[in-house]
Amino acid sequence: MLSLIVFLPIIAGLIILAVPSSQKQIIRIVTLLAALAQGALAILIWQGYDPSLPGITAAADGSLEGTFQFVERLPWITLDLGNFGTLNIEYFLGVDGLSITMVLLTALISIIAVLSSWTIQKQVKGYFILFNLLNTAMMGCFVALDFFLFYVFWELMLLPMYFLIGIWGGPNREYAAIKFFLYTLFGSVFMLLVMIGLYFSVIDPATGDHTFSLVAMASQENYLPGSIFGPESVMWRYAAFIVLFIGFAIKVPMFPFHTWLPDAHVEAPTPISVILAGVLLKLGTYGMMRINFPFFPEVFQASLYVIGVFGAINIIYGAFCALAQSDLKKLVAYSSISHMGYVLLGLAANNSEGMTGALYQMFNHGTITAMLFLLVGVIYDRAHTRQIDKFGGLASYMPVYTGIVTVAWFASLGLPGLSGFISEAFVFVGAFSSELTRNIAIVSVLGIVFGAAYLLWSLQRMFLGKRNPDAVYELQKDAEGNEHIHFHDWKGKNDLDGRELAMLVPLAAIVIILGVYPMPVLGLITTSINKLVEVLSPVVLTALN
């Protein structure tokens, strides 16, 4: 089941390989079908998923009964390293509350991104092959339960991303692509070292020898005393936590490591921005929740405040930077930096409300930011510019577009009744409830205002008022004398056409539904989050030491 959902895109990619590159439509349709099948599988998994099982760690006896679901576990690579013992790498997939939401998100975003890729005209074949590769890598990252497998998918993601930005990107694409690539590679190198160290310090209670299993690593009883990351080697555990955290924080991206994001977004083509913001950023925080924190809970406990501060910096710093942008896409990019800050803050809260809010925020940010980038892409297709001051008064001429933009914008600024609000609300609830991060929460609340400020300001400058003198479009009067908008060399419908509606309306519907009644998603994650909080709580540590 999970293997299928992971490797379906690859299969599609292979089929595409066989298709002559002149058959663009066939290639697109094949990819779309694959994505749709993936979505169907995701829904099946969702239906079959039992939200009462916690996941995160294995059962007391090391078995996965009653914790993870849809588990697929096979020996993959077994190497004899002589006196280092044997290297057991497993093909180990499974989902719990953390994964299932991300799996759903990934499937959804993939479908949307395929639809949005319809306009790609350059080297369609290569594009879609890379696209499918990327899709597989993302999905794999979320369901992999073997650190080595996770790492493979993690690295596999970089390659297609690099080319997709570097070939199909904007004018400055090479710079952005290499920046993205180096940043993330830098992060993952340390991860590799820590991974190996963990392998030699963790024992799988079931088999009794070393393992890469994330599940085994998540419970502190499995750490060998005296090993490099054993309970008593405090320094190494701190070092490992920090480098892992940096590795994931780059993906998030967290404040000092965020500068790749605006460039990558501005240069990347719309569908890639959608995937980048919708799914890839989540991998950072997902990795923290799955790997970084449960492996070194005591370090996590010790560094809560720092994480919270970084979250607050992200929130406010991102909001301020967004306020100053003149490029709409850059504004959205900074807004997603700001929103990922909420996730960090929620994680720093280290209680159920905060963590649930964080995970839910990951999901919502995925859908909302996908909408934002799609909308930016829509206007960019028509006007070939993203400069905010090159528009104005669009509301009069593109009502449907404006309507959906309004929904997306307000969802992004956390309007109640839209999904973004609930996650942010619970992030704040959690952060405030914990003594440690209370003052951080108080400061971060400013982010709400500034978030509203930059979004409403851009909304006003682009859509309200009248057409700017130096706008990139003309107004034409028809027979009845009503004005119509006209973009240069744009043949298509001025307002949204069917394909764009097919992308945007489902997202908008999801945003609204989850804003009114969040349980469909929250119900999946609460059990796991409670378990995670329990794993991270100091009680467990005292028990282990």
Add this chain to the structure above:
Amino acid sequence: MTSTTYTVIFYLFAAITVFSAAFVVFSRNVIYSAFSLLFTFFGVAALYVFLSADFIAVTQIIVYVGGILVLLLFGVMFTNKIMMTDLKTEVLNIVPGILLLVVVTGGLIYTFLTRADWFTTVNQLQGSVVEKIGFETMSRYVLPFEMVSILLLLALIGAAFLARSDKPRKMNEK
């Protein structure tokens, strides 16, 4: 005859040998060389006689003068158009040549005269050795003798084969 005359005659032949050899070497004309080589051979033969190897001396004269020298002359005739004047032969790398001449000759002579004190017995060969050669050839050196004769035969056949014209091959080809 006295030892004085013996000595004088020895020096005479020695001089003939040496100078004619020198002429062979230094003369520019192949014909002259060839003919002066004749004198060299005669001188050497005479020296053989002095060395009480009369049979060898005779053989020398027969083989060299009668055979080899004639062969050489034939070669000269074949390869140099007599009527043409360019029987000359130029010299090359004269410097190393002279060097070698001086060093080798000088070195040898110096060695012989100064350092070598050869052990010489009292019972030297006296008179003719023809009989002894006969015995030796048939008894002790019979195998080398046969081998030499076979070798000679082969050499002659080979020489004939090498030197013949291509006619027979053409006939074969017919």
Add this chain to the structure above:
Amino acid sequence: MDFFNTIGLNHYLVISAILFGLGLFAIVTRKNAIVVLMGVELVLNAANINLLAFSKYNGGMEGVMFGLFVIVLAAAEAAIALAIVINMYKTFNTVDVSSIDSMKE
């Protein structure tokens, strides 16, 4: 003065040495293949003189016999050499040894 009066082994050796040197000189310096052959003959003769001289002064027959053989070999050698020279002439239309440098490169 005694050296010049009484002819001894050394006299023959000196002559053979001179002959040897001259033959060597001919072999090295002369361009004409025939003259080179002559030099070879000279060297052979020098060797022969040595053989016979030593054979006389220690009263053995070996030197004599070898001298005999050497002469025979010289004959054979001469025959072959001449044949080669003639072929050479047929091939290159010259007997100039130095002009035959097809071994070069």
Add this chain to the structure above:
Amino acid sequence: MMHSLIQLSIIVLLLPLLSFVLLIFFNRRLPRNGDFLAVGILGATFAISAWIFWDVIVIGYDPSFKLAWSFNWIDFGDVPGVGPLQIKMGIMIDNLTAIMLAMVSLISFLVHVYSTGYMSGDKYYGRYFAYLGIFTFSMLGIVLSDNLFSIYIFWELVGLSSYLLIGFFFEKDSAADAQKKAFLTNRVGDIGMWLGILILYSQFHTFGFEEIYEHIKAGDFHMSQAWLTAAGILLFMGCVGKSAQFPLHVWLPDAMEGPTPVSALIHAATMVAAGVYFVARIFVILTVDALHVIAFIGAITAFMAATIAITQHDIKRVLAYSTVSQLGYMVLGLGVGAYSAALFHLLTHAFFKACLFLGSGAIIHAMHHEQDMRWMGGLSKKMPWTFVTFTIATLALAGLPLTSGFMSKDAILAGALGFAEVEGGGIYYLIPILGFFSAMLTAFYMGRQIWLVFFGESRTHLKPADEHHGHDDHGHHEVHEVPWAMRMPLVVLAALSVFAVFSPDPLDGAKGWFMHLVQTPETVVAADVQHENLNNAHHDASVAQGENKGASAETAAVEHVSDAVHGAEQENVHASVAAAGHSVVEEHAAPHATDDHGDEHHGPVFNDPRQAAIAHAAHENHDPAIMYSSIVVALGIGLALIVYVFGFINPEKTAQRIRPLYLYSFNKWYWDEIYDATVIKGSLLISKLLAWFDNNIVDGIVNGVGALVRKFGTASGGFDQYVVDGMVNFTAFFVQTSGAAMKKLQTGKVQTYLVMALVAVTGYIVYYFVQVM
């Protein structure tokens, strides 16, 4: 099984949403853009809420009526350290809710009807009704919410609908600015409110009002009391934003950019009152310090807005500032503990202010979008209906007797006086004084407005040509009365501004059903929190005594109070003080007990000495308040008459004489300028700085590192190219040259080789001999 009222209220809540959904999607496809649909749905809404009102208020006439229903909205499961945790959503109906429900749906319905006339022919006619629908939905949601979380949700939603409606004419830049300003200013208030909610949640892990009250009553609040005060003030910040109180009032006047019916519905009657309603909901958890802050904010707002309203020219702006001022009154009333009075004023104000706005809308409509009072005048004859209704509402606003406004304002002022006494005079007297002064100003500027608009000669022709923005031919049209669709609401609202609706006694609203049904709830803040105020209480009591030498019984009672306070320790104190307060109340009530509910209108029995004392003092000051307020209102109207009717004082000249004051008022105390210079410019500057920092410093570091690496790369590359490669090439070169040299030796000539061989051999031999020798 839900209670039928709950079901009804849910229907009431959802009907406007239905109207929104239908109209936002289908308005183009529907005939008349579906306005009949909206009006019909709102009519139904009003009908149902009227039914609820009838059930709760008229049939069951019970001050302690309360009905609640809730469901699990979010289930967090078994949270470590907390246990099972659910977030509930629910509905609570009590008297106040029922009344607000009826009020909101009525005014919304009337505005819908009115808008069919006012907005007819607009480009986005259908969308307008859709927005009205979502506003009504969220407003009803606020009213019905039983927990802080849902009230916050609807709070933001009314903010949204207000945003949408203010910016309804979004082609106008001023409208776009105003809507943004309104939303952001509200957001500032909302984050305060949100933090307050967080403080309470972090203690009790629940949002429900009732649970929170219970917990605080039980003393489960484990943070310091400063936090509780902070929670109160922060929650109040929500009201400050929404009800346009003093620091955040700037958005409301600009909000007049919206269509006038919208101003009537949202920015006069309902939404802005929601802040007051919210403070009333959380009234019981407010500590004394929080109440003081609220009282002062309210007083300052009332006064400031009144002063500004005097000098405005735009008819709607005058009303807007009067709205701010009246909201200040309500907040003041809550702050001083005159809970029911404040809410009473909320209700009455909603009706007459809606009437005023709709009236002004009618005038603007008739004047073809002329809003400047200087160019109006003489409309009384042309628009008699509007004139009459507008005047009635004006009198109510000014607070003349026989109007509803008189009763409510008087009650608030009485409460303020009592509060000042209880709190021990001094600075606290500022509050009632500001209140009365604002009352006078209100009377003055409303009189001014009436005169400028309806009396005198038409001044349309006086308008300078350059101010003819857009409407080239406007003003020269014949002005005539508005259609019935717009007239009917005016009449209804004017009728609702008369005292009889609320109380049989034109002088005492306390005898009315409202004050009976909506009574000041008992504070839940534990007394020991207020022990420092307790001495105040006693002290105030004695002050009260000092002031009312008259009635000996009261004196005795108050003596008793003070003695008790002197004597016993805390709990006895409560009891005795309460007893005292009650007895006093009873006795004092006796002479007034004329009507049937007479003896009940004095409110509940207070355990809290302070509340008891204030309630008592408020009743004490009822009659003085009537007197004072009548005087100041008379003064205000008289001044207006003197200035504008009899013309004894020329307003222009006066303005010139006190020019700085005039300008200060005319420019709204320069708040916009101040905020623009500090907050807006400041944050934009910061954002520019941070963006620069991001692009040049952070990214610069990154690129610098990149460049460094690249430099190193090129360096090592050069080393590789020139040194390492160089060695290789040199070797090759050496071999090649030496080979070429050697090649020369290979002449291919036999003799050369021979010479070499010989030379070598000879050399060796010579060497050998040299060795030997």
